[in-house]
Amino acid sequence: MTDLVDLRSDTVTRPTREMRAAMAAAEVGDDVYGEDPTVNALEERVAALFGHEAALFTPTGSMANQIALQLLVPPGEELLCDADAHIVTYEVGAAAAFGGISTRTWPAVGADIDVDAVAAMVRPEAGYHAVPTRAIAVEQTHNRAGGAVLPLPTLRGLRRVADAHGLALHCDGARIWNAHHADGVPLETYGRLFDTLSVCLSKGLGAPIGSLVVSSAERIARARVVRKRLGGGMRQVGVLAAAGDHALTHHLGRLPDDHARARRLAEALTPFGIVDAARVRTNIVALDLTKSTVDAPGLVAAARERGVLIGALGPRFARLLTHLDVDDAGIDRAIDVLTAILRG
Ligand SMILES: Cc1ncc(COP(=O)(O)O)c(C=O)c1O
Numbered sequence: 001m002t003d004l005v006d007l008r009s010d011t012v013t014r015p016t017r018e019m020r021a022a023m024a025a026a027e028v029g030d031d032v033y034g035e036d037p038t039v040n041a042l043e044e045r046v047a048a049l050f051g052h053e054a055a056l057f058t059p060t061g062s063m064a065n066q067i068a069l070q071l072l073v074p075p076g077e078e079l080l081c082d083a084d085a086h087i088v089t090y091e092v093g094a095a096a097a098f099g100g101i102s103t104r105t106w107p108a109v110g111a112d113i114d115v116d117a118v119a120a121m122v123r124p125e126a127g128y129h130a131v132p133t134r135a136i137a138v139e140q141t142h143n144r145a146g147g148a149v150l151p152l153p154t155l156r157g158l159r160r161v162a163d164a165h166g167l168a169l170h171c172d173g174a175r176i177w178n179a180h181h182a183d184g185v186p187l188e189t190y191g192r193l194f195d196t197l198s199v200c201l202s203k204g205l206g207a208p209i210g211s212l213v214v215s216s217a218e219r220i221a222r223a224r225v226v227r228k229r230l231g232g233g234m235r236q237v238g239v240l241a242a243a244g245d246h247a248l249t250h251h252l253g254r255l256p257d258d259h260a261r262a263r264r265l266a267e268a269l270t271p272f273g274i275v276d277a278a279r280v281r282t283n284i285v286a287l288d289l290t291k292s293t294v295d296a297p298g299l300v301a302a303a304r305e306r307g308v309l310i311g312a313l314g315p316r317f318a319r320l321l322t323h324l325d326v327d328d329a330g331i332d333r334a335i336d337v338l339t340a341i342l343r344g
Contacts, residue, residue, distance in 0.1 A: 031234050042055075066094045079102070108145070118136065174203055207240075
């Protein structure tokens, strides 16, 4: 598998030798008792990065999102989000199945959120006549929108809407690290805009596992209960937290390399009319194959035969992601392979 260029996702990375050494050396304890010093240190570090009081380590981003949503929205009440958001697309109905949460979506617009339109969706308390809106969720960066970065003024606008209506604001920040580099917005500035965030260590940062819910001390105390209820109470997971800590120290700063490689890939594919390189700002290149001679399964299969792995998210929608395990030579190869296929 080593000679394949794997652009299916930024989750396919393998821990580096140095990361494995950090994991092996981690001090551990039983985290369900709150006694794993490495987990505790990671939680404190990440909370501080986002200007919040506390954080909670979870095995996955999906669990971090769902814990946060359960904190913000009581059963039978409502969350607003984008129709293409990960939480309503790829978390297999968890908000409904586990939280009894009703979701209502605005049309998939990626980063181009119309704040007034979201405000108009908010349903006030109406006794037993309607579902009351309790929270708004956004995704930074937006996965299905090609890693689009939600601009700070938009997020501030949504914060104002939330405050005006007494709602909570959640960020699925699986790739907030990429947004931070792309727009130069401090993590703390993002953090302070949201009541809860989920942030992920196992995507661009290259850890094998791990996300965190970030919020107030009071909410994180409740989050610990929800995590346990979902079966996410873990034991000596300092070995995993050490990987995340290593990733923050050594891999956060290199994300601009991934962005530059994604841009180079997009520039090579722009002449085929399937992507606009000017819109590629982070590590995701989304290909719109509606007008192309090749569809997504066709492109995936042809590329795989030539050693390049890409993902199909729909019949005419494909996705390529750059990450820690793809270097410049890998990008050159992907460009050669994909342009040859697209030329037909
Ligand atoms: C935007 C976004 N949020 C959340 C997740 C969920 O992360 P996990 O796969 O760790 O559950 C993903 C996973 O790809 C994602 O892309």
